[in-house]
Each structure stands twice: as structure tokens, then as C-alpha cells.
Amino acid sequence: MKTLVIIGAGFSGTVTAIQFLKHCPPGGRVILINRSGGMARGLAYGTNSAQHLLNVPVGNMTALVDEPESFLKFCQRKDPSILSSSFVPRKLYGDYLSSMLDSVVESAEDVSLQRLATEVCSLRPDQQGAVVELANGELLRADQVVLAFGHFAPLNPQCVAPAIAAGCYQQDPWGRDRVLPDANKPVLLIGAGLTALDVALSIDQCNSTPIYMLSRRGLQPLAHRSHGSDLTPIIGASERLLEVEPTAGNYLREIRSLVKAGAAIGRDWRDFIAALRPATAALWARLPEVERRRFLRHLQPYWDVHRHRVAPETYNRFQEALTSGRIISIAGRIKVISPEGEGVRVSIQRRGSDQIEHVDVSQVINCTGPNSNLRYVNDRLITQLRGEGLIQPDTLGLGLHVDERLAVKNAAGDASSWLFYIGPMLKADFWEATAVPELRELAKTLACRLVEGFCLKSSAD
Numbered sequence: 001m002k003t004l005v006i007i008g009a010g011f012s013g014t015v016t017a018i019q020f021l022k023h024c025p026p027g028g029r030v031i032l033i034n035r036s037g038g039m040a041r042g043l044a045y046g047t048n049s050a051q052h053l054l055n056v057p058v059g060n061m062t063a064l065v066d067e068p069e070s071f072l073k074f075c076q077r078k079d080p081s082i083l084s085s086s087f088v089p090r091k092l093y094g095d096y097l098s099s100m101l102d103s104v105v106e107s108a109e110d111v112s113l114q115r116l117a118t119e120v121c122s123l124r125p126d127q128q129g130a131v132v133e134l135a136n137g138e139l140l141r142a143d144q145v146v147l148a149f150g151h152f153a154p155l156n157p158q159c160v161a162p163a164i165a166a167g168c169y170q171q172d173p174w175g176r177d178r179v180l181p182d183a184n185k186p187v188l189l190i191g192a193g194l195t196a197l198d199v200a201l202s203i204d205q206c207n208s209t210p211i212y213m214l215s216r217r218g219l220q221p222l223a224h225r226s227h228g229s230d231l232t233p234i235i236g237a238s239e240r241l242l243e244v245e246p247t248a249g250n251y252l253r254e255i256r257s258l259v260k261a262g263a264a265i266g267r268d269w270r271d272f273i274a275a276l277r278p279a280t281a282a283l284w285a286r287l288p289e290v291e292r293r294r295f296l297r298h299l300q301p302y303w304d305v306h307r308h309r310v311a312p313e314t315y316n317r318f319q320e321a322l323t324s325g326r327i328i329s330i331a332g333r334i335k336v337i338s339p340e341g342e343g344v345r346v347s348i349q350r351r352g353s354d355q356i357e358h359v360d361v362s363q364v365i366n367c368t369g370p371n372s373n374l375r376y377v378n379d380r381l382i383t384q385l386r387g388e389g390l391i392q393p394d395t396l397g398l399g400l401h402v403d404e405r406l407a408v409k410n411a412a413g414d415a416s417s418w419l420f421y422i423g424p425m426l427k428a429d430f431w432e433a434t435a436v437p438e439l440r441e442l443a444k445t446l447a448c449r450l451v452e453g454f455c456l457k458s459s460a461d
Contacts, residue, residue, distance in 0.1 A: 003143055004029070004142065004145075005030075005130075005144075006033065007148060007149060008033075008034065008150060009040060009042070009115075010034075010041065010423075011042055011045070011063070013034070013146070014063075015443040015444075016146055016422055018063070018101055019446075019447035019448070020447040020450055024108075025454070026109055028111045029111070029114065030113045030114070031140060032116070033118060035117075035120075036117070039098065039101065039115055040098040041098070045090045045091065045093045047091055051089075051201060052090045052091070053089055053090065053314050054088055055087075055224075055309060055310050056436065057086060058075055058084055061093065063096070063100060064440065066444075071093070071096055074099065075092065075096075087224075087314075118136065119134070119380070123381070125419075128142075129143040130418050130419065143453075144454075146420045146446070147421040147422075148422050149423060151372075154171060154371055156171055157334070157368075159335075159336070162337040162339060163344050165339075166344055168363050169363070169364045173195060173365050179363075183207050185361070186211070187203060187211050187361055187363050188212045188361040190215075190366050190368055191214075191215055192214070192221075193215075193367070193368075194221060194310065194369075195368075197310060197314070199365060199367050200213055201321070204321050211326065212328050212330060212359055212361065213328065213367075214333075214348065218331025218332075219301055219302070219305050220305070221305060221315065222305050223316075224311060225270060234272055237258050238275060238276050238278060240258065241276065248294045248295040248299055258272050269306070273306055273307055277437070280431050284430065284431035289395070289396070293396065330348060332350040333351075335349050335356060341360070343362040344361060345360050346359050346360075372397060372424065373397030374386060375397070376397075390416070391408055392408075396428070398425075399425030399427045401429060402420070402421050402426065405446075406421060406445075406449075407419065407420055408420060422439065422442055422446055426442070
């Protein structure tokens, strides 16, 4: 029996499994492995909070390329009032993915799915494909393997060492060992992106003292429009950027020019960001490494807040908390952290000022976002793959390198015949391949290629 092993059962792994099962000829087997045990959930959709909403409207969140209304129909079976433009809880999306996985298993003919809640310790090639070693020592043989791991815990800034020593620091706000902060004591969040927004609003539900949100630039999340645009799509925006010399500065000037011209005729800046989406991989590929570094250093925070927006309801809750003073946004950097009573005192230098101010908090929570630099990931499987040269981490710390088939490249730059990757680490080569609209396309393409590989092996045998 030909076997495909998929490591990771968040969105990417689940949808790849669904597409493979839909297209695989009889006799195939999929083994879906997830360390946490929760299948079809992952970090994003594992929450049980109704306050955690999707950051994309229902109409653009189908997981299946060829069934564009599948998520909308699923939602409307639960609540007929839900529209294509609605923003719904992430938990509902996890329910949707789980339901689709169950459904395709029931309808698949002579194709099996095995779900394992365990950790993969190592992957090594053999004559058949690969040997997969599990945490209990069991060995699985696979013809092909898909890595579908998602996010890793944020890296620790050097300044937080005293908070760690004082037991007042959380590296991963979503980690299994996280501790809820004292509801009567202030908290400091390092970072002001989508992670910080989720954490701040979660704490705000039960906290009676300020939540400080600290970032270098003081940028804050932006909202989607409260209703869909009836205007026709923007034509020619990406083509203009693809024609200029590929530098971060040129891209910025062209986008500003487009947005300014569009505003004069009533077009929203969001329309232009959306218009660039199909071309972002090509725009990224054109940039030489020095320009990529320049973009990451100077422009990425601004791109992120405009590109990765939040549901209007979430944004309104955040703005209300800011106005009332329950959440305090600070632009600056941490100079010193020192023990103070049952918590720590954080000395902050505000942006554009030489003055130092102090805040006393019970906890410091790292909300800088997931770490994608695989050189600094302390995970048994990643350590083994990295140590044996089976993967090639990106020099910019954005993920790992693959070829156009999503085959993983080894340390020498050669593409694997048996190992593939899908997930946010594709950012290294494709930049924007981190969200549902891009990943669902890639999942189907990868699954169909894997099916072709199975068929070729079967005919050869």
C-alpha cells in the first residue's frame, strides 16, 4: 500500500490531506500526524473563544479551490443570517475543516486515513521513500512525506532575562504552559500586531487594570471595511510594480502613487493592497537579497498592518479599550527590566524621546509573533533535519527553501524526491503564501502532484 505521511494537521496539512484523498486512486493511505492531538485545528482555529474572529470574511475562506461557497454554506447551516461578508469565530472554521476531513474519509473508496496524535522525531530517506520515527520509537515507512508544520514560539528578546528569572514572563502566549495573568494587576505585551491584539482583548475581558502594548513604532492593527466593495477590481496595479526596477523604495513609491491617485476618484487603499495580492510572490522573487533585507528592516511592519487586517467588530472593541484607557499603546523600546515586588518594573524609552518612564507589571508577555527562523528552533525533528542537511533554512529567517513543486531543498540546494513542505514557512520563497487564499491553491496543486507520484510508482512496481 502506497503511503503518504503528513506531519502537521492545521490548515495546510488538513487541506492537503483532503485534496489528496479526493484525488487519490484506490489503494492509497494517508497518515496524518499532529503533535498536539487536535486535528484540523492548528494554532489559529484551536481557540474556543467566540471573541476570536477570523480576519477574513466568510466568502473568501473556503478551503477548497473548486468549491468556492463551501464555507459559506457550512456557516449558513449553523446560522442562516451569516453572509459572505460576515466575520465569524475561528472555532467555527476549525469545525468546518474537521467536518470536511470526516466527510472526505467517508466518501473515499478504498483509500484510508489514519490519524496519529504523537511527535515525529526524525525523517530519513530509504529506498522506498522515507522512514518516519515517532516519539515512542515506532517506525513508519512512507513513499512521500509532507511537512506541514506551522508556527513556532517567538524568540526571546535579550532584555527579558530578568522577567524570566522573576517568573513573570511568558514566551508563547498560546503555549500549553501559559499562565493567565492576575486580573487585578497590569500586564505588558511586547508587540502590537495581531497576536498582541488577540491577547489584549482576551485579557481585557477579565482585567481591571491597564494592559500596556509596546512596540518600536507604535503601529496598531487596521480593520477591514464593514461591508464588501461594489467597485470593480483594480486593473494594472501589479503590472506597474513589476515594470519598475526591483527595489523596496521603488515598490513603496509606486504603491503610494497608486493609492493617492485612487483616493482622488473614491477608491479605498484596501483595493490596491488586494490588487497586488496575486503578484506579491513575483514581486518578492524579483528583489535581490539586499533589497529584501531593506524591506524587512524598514517596511515590513507597515506592510503587515495594511495587508493583514482584522474584523471590524474586533477593531471596534480594540478602539473602545484604547479610548477608555484599559489598553495603553506605547511606541518605544525596553531599556531595563528589574524585579519589583511581586512583578517587574519595565523601563521604557519612548520613540523620539530621551526620557525614560517606568511601568510596574505582574507579567511580560511576548506577542512579537511566531519565529520562522529555523536556525533558532529547538525542536527534535527540525534539529535532525537541519543537522543532517535535509532542509535549507532561509538566510533571512523567513522559513525554508522549496522548488516550484514545493519539494524541500537540502543544504546543497537540491530538491528532494520524497519530502515536501506546505505552510507559512513558504514565505522564504513566495512571501505571501501564508494565508488561506494562497495556501488552498498550493494544497490542491501539491496534492495532485503527490497523486501523480503515487501513480507513477504503482505503474513502475
